[in-house]
Amino acid sequence: MKILHTADLHLGRQFNGLSLDDDQADVLNQIVEAIHRHCPDVLLIAGDVFDRAAPPASAVRQFNAFLSRVAKETEAAVIIISGNHDSADRIEAMSIMPDRNRAMIRGAIAVDEHPFVLHDAHGPVAFSGLPFSYEYAARECFGDETLFSPEDVLKSQVAAARKHVPADTRWVVIAHAFVTGARSSESERPLARVGGIETVSAEIFEGACYVALGHIHRPQIVGAQHIRYSGSPLAFGFDEADHDKSMCLVDLDGAGNVTVDQIAFRPTRKVRVLTGRHAELVAAERSGDLIKVVLTDETPVIEAMKRLRDVFPYACQLTYHRDERSPVGKSFIASQTSAIEPITLVGEFVEQVRTTPITQVERAIVANALHEIGSEEQAA
Secondary structure, X not given: OEEEEEOOXXXXXXXXXXXXXXXXXXXXXXXHHHHHHHOOOEEEXXXXXXXOOOOOHHHHHHHHHHHHHHHHHOOOXXXXXXXXXXXXXXXXXXXXXXXXXXXXXXXXXXXXXXXXXXXXXXXXXXXXXXXXXXXHHHHHXXXXXXXXXXXXXXXXXXXHHHOOOOOOOXXXXXXXXXXXXXOOOOOOOOOOOOOOOOEEOHHHHOOOOEEEEEOOOOOEEEOEEEEEEOOOOOOOOHHHOOOOOEEEEEEEOOOOOEEEEEEEOOOOOOEEEEEEOHHHHOOOOOOOOEEEEEEOOOOOOOOHHHHHOOOOOOEEEEEEHHHOOOHHHHHHHHHHXXXXXXXXXXXXXXXXXXXXOOOHHHHHHHHHHHHHHHHHHHHO
């Protein structure tokens, strides 16, 4: 069975205030082209279809048009799950695919995870689409107040799915998570509440023939050869300038073994970091790429960005090399910052005042309160 795996479309996103609508339209076209060319049995989108819970109408229309093309022009089934950027209700309510035998669209977490089953010459393949959920929603869904972390939530989801997969059936899991050992980027929003541990163990997926992951924007294998992030189709930050973006074409054989080929995306505009003297850069060849400029001039240049945009109209960030912190300094600062989490400080304070440690229930209450504070600060 052939599977095309992608994720993290983030439709409606901007890059440093610049619209990515045309770039994302081209990416969706490339996915349809890949389906035409390689004829996969199923397309998997492992979360973060949209960049925010209330995406702009243009992004919704763009995605609906894409699904309509997949439905009308190809024979591929489609499986979509919500990610942490999505509204679970919005994803759940999608009904563009007219043939429900060709689609599984999962937005909200469920206590019973029934698989979507496809057949090939070797028999059935069960697909479990596990939408992203925060702990508070999972506790309500499963009636389990001991779910305090993303790993707890995903363990419950996988267990709810595994019991519905028939014996000797090949099993594919689609999830949106931060698996331990994955290399992240700056543009990914944390999955855990403030002060929580967001990583999950690859061992959670034991028994699956292939695990199609979303959330991390860098394409990579994590934990085992059959556990993969397809990565995002576009770079969403300058730290992703060196990422080769791709989608995964997975061939699942009758024994449950997989071979994976990466199909490269061809971005309309590349994301690049240019370093040099201002006079050299303004004499360079004109480019429509998304550019960060690092000037090596010893003194500030008057109207530097204005003049650079005559050559690079989508230059959107400018710094001076002398002001750039060294990687060592950044790593040290990051390690010092991450060493003392807010929830840890609260726990230590409580224990000092009353001489007994903070309980798990109290820890969850504090984590939720810290998350609400963080959300309000982001919205401000």
